[in-house]
Every structure is written in structure tokens, then in C-alpha cells.
Amino acid sequence: MFNAVAEPRRREILDLLMEGERPVNDIVARLELGQPQVSKHLKVLREVGLVDARDQGRMRVYRLNGHGLKPIHDWVSNYERTWSERFDALDAVLEELQDKEARDDES
Amino acid sequence: MFNAVAEPRRREILDLLMEGERPVNDIVARLELGQPQVSKHLKVLREVGLVDARDQGRMRVYRLNGHGLKPIHDWVSNYERTWSERFDALDAVLEELQDKEARDDES
DNA sequence: TTGACATATACCGATATGGGTATATGTTGT
DNA sequence: ACAACATATACCCATATCGGTATATGTCAA
Structure with missing residues (x-):
């Protein structure tokens, strides 16, 4: 848990998601980082319950779960x-x- | 900084130092970990300013700096x-x- | 001064982690 | 059914990190 947040890029993702829910590509566009890397970070964040995902059409929309x-x-x-x-x-x-x-x- | 605190043993050390300042060996005795490992963790904590050290005789007494x-x-x-x-x-x-x-x- | 003590450092090996590239999976629109 | 798209996963490599063992540094006591 602490570990998930220790990663600067993951904190960036969380900060970004504070503005509201976002599909993966939006996050990729903001961070200067490849799509696979972002997906991996999101996976980590999901595993520790810091973000939730929702499928919408062909995209997956992530939203913050600050309670974590x-x-x-x-x-x-x-x-x-x-x-x-x-x-x-x-x-x-x-x-x-x-x-x-x-x-x-x-x- | 976040990284220093992401380590469970380092959090243990900080929790322990909340009781008051302690020489290295006291910490070694509490944690089930070798003395060199404890010294290394303390070094990390010192580098990010979470603990301070004071020499007293032949021992080095560490104290918490929660402000960090x-x-x-x-x-x-x-x-x-x-x-x-x-x-x-x-x-x-x-x-x-x-x-x-x-x-x-x-x- | 010598030996015991307290701590730090150097080095090693195993494992984890992050980014990169390629590719798989699944979805939409035509 | 097919092409374009959105995302996830597999694999590779470089680097960091943690614990362990041995050793160096410095201090006290007799």
C-alpha cells in the first residue's frame, strides 16, 4: 500500500484522477509515459484498492478511491x-x- | 521520502523511536534484524531527515524528527x-x- | 596499549521494480 | 467479417533494494 504510493508516477496518476475519472489514454496523454507502463501502474493501484475501473465501450475508465x-x-x-x-x-x-x-x- | 517510509522495517524503527531516542543496539534488540541492516535503514532515514543522530560515548543515539x-x-x-x-x-x-x-x- | 564494545561500511547474491517493445484481447463501426 | 482502436499482458534489460557476512572505524576500560 505504502509502496504503491511511493512511486512518483503513481502519485501523478492519483493526482490526475482527483480531477475526475479518466480513461487510460487520457492518462497516457498527460503523463509522458507509454501506454503499457500506465496500464501496469494502474494495475498496481487497482490491486491495493486505490482506484476502481469501469468498462465503457471499448475503453476502461478509472476513478480514484481515496479511501484507500x-x-x-x-x-x-x-x-x-x-x-x-x-x-x-x-x-x-x-x-x-x-x-x-x-x-x-x-x- | 515516500520511499523511505514505504519500507516496513523503517516504519517499525520510526514507531519505535516515537517512544524516545534510542541507541542502535536497542533498536537491533527490538527488531529481529541484524545490526548492519539496522544501520543501513537508519542511514536512509537520516538522509531524508526523518531521524537525527547524536554521539554519546561509543554509541550513537538516534531520535525521531517527525517534521519530515x-x-x-x-x-x-x-x-x-x-x-x-x-x-x-x-x-x-x-x-x-x-x-x-x-x-x-x-x- | 590492548581487548571488548558500538556502529558503519563494503561486498555479495537474490529478488523486485520500472521502462521499452512486441503482441494478445476485446470492442466498435462499416 | 474486417479494420481501427483501446487496453492489457508477456518478455527483456537495467537498476535498485534488502538481507547476510565479513570487516573497518572509533571509543571505552583496565
Whole structure:
């Protein structure tokens, strides 16, 4: 899953699909990459559930399934506290509470 | 960057470092992996700025630098709207506004 | 200074991966 | 039925990556 997204071209494909669903050739036209390569990347993305496909006439239309990114989002979110100012503020509050408790215990 | 985090063992190392800074051998003891392999993973993590190192006596203590994950968090966040209920609610509001405008234009 | 320790690096082999070219599969229009 | 089209797959090659083993580098302790 992480691996699927680690590939720059695959991220490009996902970014592109955020605009809306697209048949393979549209994607090929945008990316500077051969059609077989795009099909392979799409296969990988499909296998991990990041995109879905729908047959329409002789073309296959791919659309984004962003829900597949939730695991990554969840994992990264655990680290957000290490940089986010929002969490720094929260830390400050918690620390203050601890200090207050310590003072209360003393007295 | 994405690539550094795509490796399961490297994610394990990061998860482990969330508990606090650790010398290499501590990490080796936790992961079931040889010391050279751990050193190599740490090197990769250091190169992309996800960990920092500090020399203490004859050991090198590594600590997490979660800030390096912000780019990933930012990228994934763009997709959050595609699954989050929070954003679904926002979409509903926006849609309602559009409907309202449409009705106003008619009259 | 010497030996034990902590870590990094060099090297090897197996496997995976990405792009390229050719071709197979399936669909439409005539 | 046939030709053009859209996509997928098979195969090849070059390169990257991971784990493993051996070894180099640097530090402490006696």
C-alpha cells in the first residue's frame, strides 16, 4: 500500500484522477509515459484498492478511491504531534496541568 | 521520502523511536534484524531527515524528527475529502448552497 | 596499549521494480 | 467479417533494494 504510493508516477496518476475519472489514454496523454507502463501502474493501484475501473465501450475508465489512503493518513497522523503547532499548544496545556497537580500534591 | 517510509522495517524503527531516542543496539534488540541492516535503514532515514543522530560515548543515539513526515501528511490530506465524513458534511452544505443559488437564479 | 564494545561500511547474491517493445484481447463501426 | 482502436499482458534489460557476512572505524576500560 505504502509502496504503491511511493512511486512518483503513481502519485501523478492519483493526482490526475482527483480531477475526475479518466480513461487510460487520457492518462497516457498527460503523463509522458507509454501506454503499457500506465496500464501496469494502474494495475498496481487497482490491486491495493486505490482506484476502481469501469468498462465503457471499448475503453476502461478509472476513478480514484481515496479511501484507500486512510491507513497512510492514520499512520502519519500519529506523528503529527511531533511538528504541529496545534499539538505544541496542547502539550503546553497538559504540561501546565501536570505542574498544577504537582503543586497541589505538595501543599 | 515516500520511499523511505514505504519500507516496513523503517516504519517499525520510526514507531519505535516515537517512544524516545534510542541507541542502535536497542533498536537491533527490538527488531529481529541484524545490526548492519539496522544501520543501513537508519542511514536512509537520516538522509531524508526523518531521524537525527547524536554521539554519546561509543554509541550513537538516534531520535525521531517527525517534521519530515509533513510532506506526506500534506499530500495525503488532499485526499481526505474523498473519504472523511467530516468532508461529506461539508460537501452537503456546499451542494445545498448551490441549489439555493440555482433557485434564486430561476426566480 | 590492548581487548571488548558500538556502529558503519563494503561486498555479495537474490529478488523486485520500472521502462521499452512486441503482441494478445476485446470492442466498435462499416 | 474486417479494420481501427483501446487496453492489457508477456518478455527483456537495467537498476535498485534488502538481507547476510565479513570487516573497518572509533571509543571505552583496565
